[in-house]
Amino acid sequence: MLDQSQIPSSPLPAFGGPKREAAEAAMRRAWWPVARSVDLATPQPAILLGERLVVYRTESGRAVVQSRRCPHRGGDMCQGKVHGEAIGCPYHGWQFSAEDGVVSHVPSMPDQSKRPMKAQLKTYPVIEQWGHVWTALEGEGPDFYEVPAWDGVTFEWMAGTPLDSVTGVAVAIENFRDVAHFPFVHEVSMGPTPHVVEPLQVKREGLTITMDRPLLAGAGDWATDGNCDMHYFCAAPGIATITYDYPDKGKRVVVGFPSPMAYDHVMIFWGVANEVGFKGESLEECLRLEEIVYREDLPIAGALEPREVDWDGGYEEHSVPADLFTLNYRRAFNEFVTRTLAPAGS
């Protein structure tokens, strides 16, 4: 039985989450990372909810996300080249504007005024944030994520190697902030950690969930910077962060943002950041250790059944107090779907 006294807000209802189709529809309107900023020296491929995309940077420095298939004869724009504020197809060299995707040059035509203006790449909204390029498939994108604990702090970011994981977004987020799996999945990287989980102080407000826990020095390789407070912060549908607040060294951050290539298959984009002037471990070392932790999770998370949280309730599950963060994330996800699909003005 769940200890209801641990739930600070309303009592936990039997979770009646969104149906899968509703979740998928809402996810098309959310922001998702599709590339690392550091990888845009050449056009990069991405897949978001089944849509094949190209991500590139124009000469003026702006990041662009467009559909990947050339509308002439299907060339792969990821093999193309950037020309100023346009991208050129590798096959016959047609160029498409970064601004709106409309064909801007057809090399084979002497009279450019006759080019087929209906030929265009679909162009998606872009935000470049936390070392990554983000986009939304439908609409202009909702308000972007904000992390209150980072307000007024200047961080230096380093993006990790994206990790392919055969899980859905919610499973990936739940794995990132789950605390009961440490002694079983992360024994190598973290060393022995307690099996018993203390009463978790979880709070949810709308789409965000927070939890504070102490990190005690000596708990594994990465805990060499002394004791600190860990602030967990998640926002539905897709970011999970931990901010390590060291009283005498400054703040360090670890973030994960799984991006749904398909409903049950994510590319986990992630990164680390140190407050400028941080006096503890270097960013490179932080990144190295975090990747080891991630790679311990991948085979376990990737073998879960089902691969994405079962919003339709067809699978048996039982929850205990250590699952409080997960349960609150599911409520937040539910609210994300409800809000996103609500008719305008309602």
Ligand code: FES
């Ligand atoms: S296929 Fe792209 S220009 Fe011909």
Ligand SMILES: [Fe+2]
């Ligand atoms: Fe883990």
